[in-house]
Amino acid sequence: MTRTTNARIAGFTYLFYAAIGMCLELLMHQARGVGGDAATLAHTSVSM
Amino acid sequence: MNVRLSILIALLEGLSSLVLAVTLYGITRVEDHELAMLGLVCRVAEGVLGSVNNIPSYLGLLWLAKAGVGTDIPDMPTANALQAFLLMPGASVPLGAFFFAVGSLIFSWLLLRGRMVPVSIAWLGVLASGLLVVVLPLQLAGFTTGPLTGYYQWLPALVFQVVLALWLLIKGVATPVTHTGDVRRSTPRDV
Numbered sequence: 657m658t659r660t661t662n663a664r665i666a667g668f669t670y671l672f673y674a675a676i677g678m679c680l681e682l683l684m685h686q687a688r689g690v691g692g693d694a695a696t697l698a699h700t701s702v703s704m
Numbered sequence: 705m706n707v708r709l710s711i712l713i714a715l716l717e718g719l720s721s722l723v724l725a726v727t728l729y730g731i732t733r734v735e736d737h738e739l740a741m742l743g744l745v746c747r748v749a750e751g752v753l754g755s756v757n758n759i760p761s762y763l764g765l766l767w768l769a770k771a772g773v774g775t776d777i778p779d780m781p782t783a784n785a786l787q788a789f790l791l792m793p794g795a796s797v798p799l800g801a802f803f804f805a806v807g808s809l810i811f812s813w814l815l816l817r818g819r820m821v822p823v824s825i826a827w828l829g830v831l832a833s834g835l836l837v838v839v840l841p842l843q844l845a846g847f848t849t850g851p852l853t854g855y856y857q858w859l860p861a862l863v864f865q866v867v868l869a870l871w872l873l874i875k876g877v878a879t880p881v882t883h884t885g886d887v888r889r890s891t892p893r894d895v
Contacts, residue, residue, distance in 0.1 A: 659876070663731060665723065666869075667869045667872030667874075670866070670869035671866070673721070676716050676720070677717060679709075683710045
């Protein structure tokens with residue numbers, strides 16, 4: 657793959673990764689029955 | 705239903721980590737092959753430890769949801785105890801998070817060194833990731849980290865990721881420069 661293609665895929669995946677991380681955190685907080693805040697969502701969206 | 709969705713999302717999340725590992729390696733290997741490889745390994749470890757590692761717990765919850773039905777399923781009190789165990793908060797810092805921080809620091813450093821993205825974005829990545837590399841192990845070991853305790857330390861990394869993602873999508877990456885300032889010639893491996 658070219659560097660440009662790699663960059664496009666990485667850019668899309670970064671955004672996708674952040675979005676699904678937030679979704680997963682929301683789901684798990686519902687399962688645990690506790691609330692969350694923006695910082696918690698930030699944490700999970702970049703690292704989980 | 706939520707648990708089933710969580711399983712699917714965790715799989716996608718782990719896959720995303722692997723895709724990021726390979727694509728960022730492809731972008732930065734021209735600058736330093738060994739460092740880029742270390743970044744790739746860290747991002748792979750993050751995907752395996754941070755996302756895929758959680759799936760057995762989700763499957764356990766699904767199994768417990770059938771409590772009292774069938775012959776090989778525990779009774780309700782046992783099921784409740786097991787469910788509490790499976791939903792128990794884990795370590796204060798997820799294990800995969802440390803590998804995420806190290807991988808992100810390496811790739812940010814390589815992007816900065818090769819001037820492949822604007823210096824300000826690359827520096828933001830280096831600082832945000834460097835902060836996590838220092839703070840996360842301390843928190844995992846039980847030390848207090850003052851005002852950085854909690855999840856607010858992740859906000860710079862989130863900002864970096866979103867800004868870098870948009871830059872990569874819109875502008876792509878520049879050809880790395882050599883340390884004398886010249887644009888590095890492309891090799892057949894670059895394309």
